[in-house]
Amino acid sequence: MKIAPRVRPGPAFCLIALAAVSSASPTFAGAQERFRRTPPLPDAQPQELRLPPIERISLPNGLSVATVYRPGSPLVTLQLIVRAGEIDSPPERAGVAALTARMIGKGTKLVSSSETEDMIESMGADYSVDVLMDYTVFTFHVLEEYLDRALFVLRFMVLDAQFTERELAFVKRTAYDDLRERKKSPEFLGWRQFLRTLFENHPYQTATYAEDVIKFISTKDVASFYDRFYQPDNAVVVVSGAVDGATVGKKIGLHFATWIRQPVERAVPAPPPPNARDRVCYVEDPNAADATVFVGNVIMAASDPDFFPFLVLKHVLGGTTHSRLFMNLRESKAYAYYAFSETEFFRSCGVFWARARVTPEFIVPAAREIIREIKALSAEAPVPAEIEEAKSFLIGNLPTRLESLEGFADWLARVVALDLDEGQWDKGPERLKLVNVERVRAAAQNYLAGKPLVVIVGRPEWLGLYLREFDTIEVYDNGGTLKQTLHK
C-alpha cells in the first residue's frame, strides 16, 4: 500500500486559500456574507445634472423662439407659449383664458374642428393645452419627421382661429362638465378655497372660478381675449429634441412670418400680502369620507434668494413619508391617513401648504398640530442632518422629473414663460448644495413666522360635532359661496 506523503501547507498557501475562499463567489447555501449586513455607500463621484442650453432667437415680428438640443430619441416636442393665463381673464369674465385656449383648434375659415383633429392624429401626434395662472402652453409631441407638418398645423390653428357659436357651445359644455366633475374631489375643493381666500382682492383670485361663470362667456369675449394676448410679441415657440436650433428657427420664421406684430400691454401683478390673521374656512362637501385640511400661506417667487432654502424647509416639514408631518400626524398621533407639504410658484409669488387627510373627530387637533409643526420650524431651524437629508432628496429627485417627454416639456416651458434663470433650469443642485442652517433659518423666519390660513373640507354635520373649538369659522358651499360665519 502506497501512502502519499503528507504535505503540511505553509502560511502562504493558507493565505491564498483564505483569500480564494473569501473572494470567490460563495456556495449557494453558505452563511450570510458580511457585505449584506449594511447598505453600501454611494459612488464617491455622483454624476451631475447637465441639461443642454436653451438657445433663443427673436424673429422680426417679435415672436421668440427657444430650442433645446435633446438627443437620444426620434421624438420632438413643439410648444407655443402665450404669456396669458387665468390671471389675465377680466374679473367679470373669469374663465375666458381657458375657453380661448380650448377654442384653438376648433376650426378656421377653411378647416373644420374634426378635420384639424384628423390632421393631428394623422401625424401620430399627441396634442394638449394647459392653461396656468400666468401663461398658456399648446404642446405637440411628434415624430421628428413630422415637425414641419406640426409647425404648419400649429400655425393655422393659432393664427387662423375662428370662434363660432356652435364650437363655443360645445367647449363650454365640456368645460362646465369638467369643473363639476372636479368638485367631487375634496382636494380640489380645498385647494380652490385656499387660493381664493389667500388671493382675496388680488388678480390671482380670478383663477379660482366655479363652473357657473362659464355660461356668461360669449364668442365676443373669446375673440377679444384672443386679439389682446395672442400676439407674436407675447408668445414663444419652443422646440426640444434632436434638432438643430438654427434650422428650426428658420422654419419657424417662415411658418409664422404672417403673424403681424401688435403691441401687448400686460402688467405683472404685485405679490399679494400673506395672510396675517387667524382664519379658518370650512367647505361643505356632503359626500366627503374624511376631512381634508389645508394649512399654508403666500411665500416668495421662484426667483427669490430664499427659494432653495425654502424647498429644504418644505421637505423637512412634509416632503415624504419620513418627514415631520407624516411621522407626527400619522405614525405618532394617528390623526391622519397622510400629511404632506407642497409649494407652487407663480410669476409674482408662491404659495406653500400642508395637506392632510384626517379622521373627522381629529380635525381640530390635526390642524393645530400642523400649525405647531410650522411654528416649530420658524422658531428653531432643523438640525444639519435633517437639512442634509432634505438636500440629498431634492438633488437626487430633480432628474426624475425631467425624464419623460411631458416632464421635460413642462420644465422647459416654465423656465421660458416665467423668464427664470439657470438655477431653475439645471443649476438647482448647485444652488441646493449651498443651502445651510443659517439660510434655512432666515427663510423660515421670513415666511413661516406669520399666521397661516386654515381650510377644511368636510361634511356639513361635522361642523357642530367636531369644530366647536375654533373661535370663528367661515362656512362655504362647494361652489365657494360664503354661507355663514360661525362664532364660538
Added chain:
Amino acid sequence: MNKAARSLFLILLTLLVPASLPAAPAQEASQNTLGFEFQEYRLRNGLRVILSVDGRLPLVTVAVAYGAGTIREKPGQEGLAYLLENLMFQGSENVGPLQHISFVQKVGGNLNATTTLDRALFYQTLPSNYLALALWLESDRMKSLAITPAAIEKTRADLFKESQDRLASDIYLDSFALFDSLLYPDYPFGHPLIGAGMDMLGLTESDVLTFHRTYYVPDNAALCIVGNIDTARTRELIARYFDSIPPGMDIPAPPLPDFRQDGEVVRNLSGIRASFSGFHLGFRFYPLQTGDAYSLKILEYLLLKGETSQLMDRLLNNRNRLAQHFSGTLEDRRGVLALKIFCLTNNADMVERSEKAILSEIDRLRTNRVSPDEMAKAKRMFKMDYLRSQSTNLGRALFLVDAAFSGKPMNTLGGELDKYMRVNPSILTGLVERHFTPRNRVILELGKR
C-alpha cells in the same frame, strides 16, 4: 492528485471561472430600430440579467420581475400573488419592514411594484451613484425575505380593506371581473388579481411560504438595469449581490390556455346599481398565427386609439353620439390576446344600437379594405406610442422585461417595429375574417334590456 492539491486546484478553478456565463450573442446592430442597445446574460443560479446604458441623466432604473403572477394561483388562491408582492416590502434579513421604501426615497428615488398575469414586478429609479444600494435591497429580499405570520396578517388585512374600498367606490368593477371570467373561461387566465378578497382570507401560512419558495427564486426572475451605468462595474455589483443566491427547485411550467369556447357567449348582469346601461364586448384570439399579434395591435389603433379612430368616431361623435362612455384596448395575457370594449349608454335602446354599430364597423373591415390614409394614421399613432414608451429608463426597463417574459428572442427586438410597420390592409382583412367570429365573441350586458 492528492486531496489538498485537488482542493487548491478547485479553488483556483473557481477563481478563474467568471461569476456569470454569457447566454446571448451581441445584438444585431444592423437592424436595431430601438434607438438603444442592450446586453443580456445569465448568472450561474439562472437569474436573467439585462443591461442598457443611457447617460442622458444621472439616473438608473433597477427592475426585478419574478414569474409569480396570478397565472400561478390555483382555484381558491385568488389574491396570493398580490399578497406576496406586498409582503416583499415587509422586510428581509438586513432590511426592516418598509425600509426598502425609505432607503430609496431618502436619496430622491421613486419606486413601485405591480402584479400581472405572468409576473410580479418591482422597480425603482434613483440617482445612478446609488446603484449598489438598489442591488443590495433587491438581492436581500430575493435571498432572505422575512415572511412572518404577523406580516401576513397585517398585509392581508390592509389588502382586504383596500379591495372592499375599491369595490364600494366603483360600481362597475365587479362587472369587469365577471367579463374576464367569461372571456377567459380557463381559470389561470381569467381570474382577477384579488376580487372581493374572500379567497385571500382563507390562505394559510403554508400557502404563502410554498408560493414564495417556488416562484421567488433567481432562475424564475429577470433583473433589468437601465441608465447611467458602467457595464463592467454593474456586472461586478450584480455578481456580488446576486450570484450566491440559491436557485429554485423544480419550478413548474406556467399553464397553457385551454380554449373551450364553442359559440358566442351573451350574459346579462341585471343586479348592478348603475345610473347608465351598458355592456362589455370582447373577442378572444387564440391560437395565433405568425404575425397576428402585430396585425392585431395595428387593428387596435385603427379601431380604438384617438378621437378619430373608427369606433371612437362612430360611438362618440357629437353629431350622432351613441355612448356616454366608450373605451377599449387589446390585451395580451401570455399569448392569448383579446380586444375588450366597455361602453355606457343612456338606456337599453342605445345599448342595442351601440352593439350593432360596433359589430357593423368590424364587419365592414371584411369587405371594405382599409384606406391607405387610415392605415398610415394607425401606424404612426402606434409608432409614436411605441417610441414614447421607451423614452425613459423605466419605460425601457419595462419593455425589456416584457420582451424577456414573452419568450421572444431578444436579438430580434431591434427589428420589431418594422414588423408592425409592415402590416397592410389585406393582412387586416384576413385577420378579421379568421378571428372576428361569433365563436370568439363574448358580450356582458349591464342592467335590464
